[in-house]
Amino acid sequence: MFNYLYFMYEEATLINLGTWLTMGNLDMKYGLLLDSLSLSVMVPVGMVTLCVLFYAMEYMAHDPNRNRFYMMLSVFAMFMTMLVVSENYLMMFMGWEFVGVVSYLLMSFWNTRVTAMKSALSAMLLNRMGDTFFVMCLGTLMMNFNALDFETMELMAPHMNTNLLNFMAVMLLVAATAKSAQLGLHAWLLSAMEGPTPVSSLLHAATMVCSGVFVLVRSWYMLEYTPSMLMVMLWLGGLTTMVSGLMAVVTNDMKRVMALSTMSQLSMMMLAMGVSSYELAMYHLYCHAFFKALLFMSAGSMMHSVMSETQDMRKYGGLMDYLPYSYTTMLMASLSLMAMPGLTGYYSKDMMMESLYGSYTMTGYMMYYMATTSATLTAMYSLRVMYLTFYNNPNNNKYTYGLVHENVNMAMPMFMLTMYSMFMGYARDNVTFHMAMGMPYTNSLMETEYTLTSLYKLLPLMLGLSLSMLLVYMYEYTYKMMKSPMYNYLNQRMYFDQLLNNLVMRPTLVLGGYLNHYVDNGLLKVLGSTGMYKLLNYMPVLLMFNLMMMFM
Amino acid sequence: MSKVLPFTEANSKRVTGLFRQALRTAFDHSIKWELYRAETIKIRKQFDANKSVSDPQLLEELIKKTEDKLQEWKHPDPYITPQRPGGTKYQRNLPKPDEPIIPGDW
Numbered sequence: 001m002f003n004y005l006y007f008m009y010e011e012a013t014l015i016n017l018g019t020w021l022t023m024g025n026l027d028m029k030y031g032l033l034l035d036s037l038s039l040s041v042m043v044p045v046g047m048v049t050l051c052v053l054f055y056a057m058e059y060m061a062h063d064p065n066r067n068r069f070y071m072m073l074s075v076f077a078m079f080m081t082m083l084v085v086s087e088n089y090l091m092m093f094m095g096w097e098f099v100g101v102v103s104y105l106l107m108s109f110w111n112t113r114v115t116a117m118k119s120a121l122s123a124m125l126l127n128r129m130g131d132t133f134f135v136m137c138l139g140t141l142m143m144n145f146n147a148l149d150f151e152t153m154e155l156m157a158p159h160m161n162t163n164l165l166n167f168m169a170v171m172l173l174v175a176a177t178a179k180s181a182q183l184g185l186h187a188w189l190l191s192a193m194e195g196p197t198p199v200s201s202l203l204h205a206a207t208m209v210c211s212g213v214f215v216l217v218r219s220w221y222m223l224e225y226t227p228s229m230l231m232v233m234l235w236l237g238g239l240t241t242m243v244s245g246l247m248a249v250v251t252n253d254m255k256r257v258m259a260l261s262t263m264s265q266l267s268m269m270m271l272a273m274g275v276s277s278y279e280l281a282m283y284h285l286y287c288h289a290f291f292k293a294l295l296f297m298s299a300g301s302m303m304h305s306v307m308s309e310t311q312d313m314r315k316y317g318g319l320m321d322y323l324p325y326s327y328t329t330m331l332m333a334s335l336s337l338m339a340m341p342g343l344t345g346y347y348s349k350d351m352m353m354e355s356l357y358g359s360y361t362m363t364g365y366m367m368y369y370m371a372t373t374s375a376t377l378t379a380m381y382s383l384r385v386m387y388l389t390f391y392n393n394p395n396n397n398k399y400t401y402g403l404v405h406e407n408v409n410m411a412m413p414m415f416m417l418t419m420y421s422m423f424m425g426y427a428r429d430n431v432t433f434h435m436a437m438g439m440p441y442t443n444s445l446m447e448t449e450y451t452l453t454s455l456y457k458l459l460p461l462m463l464g465l466s467l468s469m470l471l472v473y474m475y476e477y478t479y480k481m482m483k484s485p486m487y488n489y490l491n492q493r494m495y496f497d498q499l500l501n502n503l504v505m506r507p508t509l510v511l512g513g514y515l516n517h518y519v520d521n522g523l524l525k526v527l528g529s530t531g532m533y534k535l536l537n538y539m540p541v542l543l544m545f546n547l548m549m550m551f552m
Numbered sequence: 553m554s555k556v557l558p559f560t561e562a563n564s565k566r567v568t569g570l571f572r573q574a575l576r577t578a579f580d581h582s583i584k585w586e587l588y589r590a591e592t593i594k595i596r597k598q599f600d601a602n603k604s605v606s607d608p609q610l611l612e613e614l615i616k617k618t619e620d621k622l623q624e625w626k627h628p629d630p631y632i633t634p635q636r637p638g639g640t641k642y643q644r645n646l647p648k649p650d651e652p653i654i655p656g657d658w
Contacts, residue, residue: 064645112646252629309641310634314583393585481581481591488628 005047006427007040007286009434014087014151025146031087033150036434040282041084041214044289047420048206049077051413055297056198058409059304063196069109073202076102080207084214088149089138092215096134096179099208100127106203107195119191126188130178130212137171140164150218157221165222169229172219173236180212180266183240187497189263193255193311197300200255205262205296206289213269213285217278220439230274234363237270238370243494245377249384250490253311254299257385261337262292264374265349271367272352275359276442279435284348286431290420291336291345297414298330302389305404306396313385317392322404327390329414334382336421338464339375347425349375350460351445357456358448372460379464380471387472558606570618571599580627 012035020028053073060066076099083095101124108120141148144164145156157165176182181189192204203209216223216233223230241264248260265288272281302316303309305323320327336345353375357368394401432445448457489495525531556563574595582588605611634641 110644113643115642252631308634311640312631314579314631317585388583392583395583395585395588475583479584479587481578481587483581483625491628 005043006424007036007043007431007434009036009430010034010039012036012438020090026142026148028088028090028148030091031149032085033087034085035438036431037217037282037438038085040286040431040435041210042081044286045077045080045084045207048202048289048293048417049073049080051416052198052202052206052293052297054413055201055300055410056196058407059198059300060196065109069106069196072102072105072109073198076106076203076208080211083211087151089141089153090148092218093134093138096211096215097131099203099211100124100131100179103127103192103203103208106199107192109196109199110194113194116194119188119194123188123192126185127178130175130185133171133178134175137168137175140168140171153219154221157225160225162225166226166229169219169222169226170232172216172222173229173233176212176216177236178212179215180209180270181263182212182236182267182270183243186240186244186263187493187500189259190256190493193253193259197255197296197303200259201293201296201300204259205292209262209266210269210285210289213266213273213281216270216273217282217439220278223273224276224440230276231363233270234274234367237267237274238367240264240267241271241374242370242377245374245381247490247493248381249377250487251381252313252491254303254313254316254385254389255296255311257313257381258292258295258299261295261378261381264378265292265337268349268352268371268374271356271371274367275355275361275364275444276440277352277355277444278439279432279441280348280352280355280445282435283428283432284352287336287344287348287424290417290424291333294329294414294417294421295333295337297410297417298326298333301326301407301410301414302330304407304410307400307403308396313388315396316389317396318390318394318401319404320390322401323390323406325406325411326414329418330390331386332418332421334386338379338382338468339461341461344421344423344425347428350457351428351448353460354448354452354457355442355444358444358452359442368456372463375460376463376467379468383468383472384475387475391472392475555608555612557608558611563611566615567599570615570622571595573622574599574618576630577622577625577627580630581625 012033015032015034017030017032020030022028053070056070056073060069063069079095079098079102081095083092083099086092086095104120104124107123108117110116138148141153144160145153147153147156174185178185189204189209193200195204223233244260244263244267248257248264251257251260265284269281269284269288272278272284302319302323303311305326306316308315332343336343339346339349341350353368353371356364356371358364556566575592578591578595579588582591602614605614632639636642
């Protein structure tokens with residue numbers, strides 16, 4: 001029975017459901033691959049979906065379009081399952097595309113809101129860019145491997161040209177960057193917070209955004225032969241985790257802080273993959289899903305209980321006495337996220353950071369310090385959220401506080417996730433060692449266990465605890481009004497949206513316009529349809545002239 | 553633009569607007585209620601200190617100074633009430649219009 005509640009090892013099973021298409025050497029099947037990797041991802045996908053659906057029954061109870069909402073959430077669960085358990089890239093890509101579509105539909109759930117529609121469109125377009133690269137990768141695979149199933153890939157990858165593998169790894173990395181909101185293609189995740197909280201909790205924290213990481217872990221046999229790509233991944237992850245942490249520390253919108261935190265944790269997974277510790281990346285995905293979903297659900301519970309349902313933390317404060325249950329769940333989720341020893345997050349996150357140092361490479365050392373800074377920032381913004389919402393003096397009016405109450409129906413799924421956020425870390429070795437059976441195992445876990453001094457192991461914890469406490473002290477005793485350009489810069493998310501629009505989007509549109517004018521409607525028409533039409537039109541006339549000349 | 557004379561309705565509307573904007577800006581910057589309260593008292597004092605200004609030129613200068621200060625302190629991410637434009641609940645589940653969305657007999 002416990003098999004369904006947390007991952008326990010079973011023999012890998014390949015279920016063949018039939019043939020999809022056969023073309024020459026290419027034999028595509030409908031297949032399900034139930035190995036340690038897919039099953040360990042199915043646990044958070046299944047459990048968090050279940051909890052979020054229970055939660056949404058109450059959260060969305062008063063929405064006139066709630067049926068559409070529940071339906072779309074269930075459709076999402078179906079396609080996410082397809083993405084995770086498929087045995088070839090094409091089926092996985094189908095799942096990948098459909099979760100993107102469902103994400104668009106759920107983000108634009110309140111479709112009378114112009115902002116929601118714009119955000120959903122922006123997410124859709126940025127994701128499509130990543131998907132284009134995914135399709136290019138699929139094409140390259142089909143051309144060079146004559147197969148798309150993981151088993152064949154795994155067997156053939158060592159014998160392939162490194163440049164080819166590099167090319168495919170770059171494309172997969174771009175696809176994962178878009179889906180998992182890494183630096184450069186991250187803007188959509190922040191605007192994705194326009195969707196209802198259960199959507200943010202399930203799609204944009206626990207499951208869908210992790211699919212980029214999942215696809216990369218699935219493609220480990222490609223990445224292992226492209227060390228330069230692993231280094232790119234390390235730097236991408238390192239920069240993303242730092243930048244998102246810095247932005248989160250000064251953000252006032254509660255859900256956006258959590259979105260940035262998700263971004264930061266996803267890049268931690270990227271970092272672990274960069275040092276070939278795929279099992280640790282997957283284990284963090286497995287654990288992170290629970291406490292991040294819980295964090296969103298606690299925030300949603302808090303917003304739901306306040307009359308105006310504002311997301312701005314400046315209007316909260318002092319809710320500890322009013323919402324003791326939400327406080328407890330949020331505290332547990334935050335502490336787990338901060339990697340507090342004894343809670344789930346510690347067992348996954350701390351080990352990843354150690355492994356970075358334990359790789360004993362220059363990049364590894366640099367990334368360790370970046371990850372430590374990010375972990376410190378994580379502790380700071382998590383405690384900042386707690387302080388501003390629960391510990392601070394009330395910032396709203398008395399009438400609003402008179403109506404604040406807990407909701408029992410939302411409490412039940414939150415309780416389940418709290419249990420996971422607290423206790424699931426104890427079963428770590430069962431998960432990681434069995435995942436490592438199907439993936440390269442770098443020994444970095446044991447290496448760090450016995451060779452690293454305690455200082456490096458405890459540095460993130462010590463810095464995180466001391467600086468977050470200092471932040472709370474400053475808020476409580478020395479806070480005064482001030483303005484700084486740095487605050488504005490980080491608060492506006494480094495003006496990244498503006499830069500992207502002005503430096504990339506607009507020039508690309510202008511180029512598209514020129515291409516349309518001079519190529520599509522110009523050269524191609526002259527050499528293609530119009531030219532051909534004119535040629536055929538005037539040919540008989542020329543012939544007639546010739547004939548006339550002959551008889552004259 | 554013609555000058556707004558002191559002690560007229562137009563002027564009090566303008567000054568009230570600035571006062572309200574100052575209060576909102578103070579709220580955006582302060583995460584603690586006591587701090588906000590202290591700041592509102594300070595703002596009120598500054599406005600009160602100039603309430604009997606009768607020289608139109610001086611009045612214009614003061615208004616300009618206030619506007620500049622508000623611009624200087626403008627918060628990059630101001631608090632917006634959820635139901636107001638720009639807020640998180642604005643335009644959520646708008647009622648459908650009574651008249652047909654596409655007019656005409658199709």
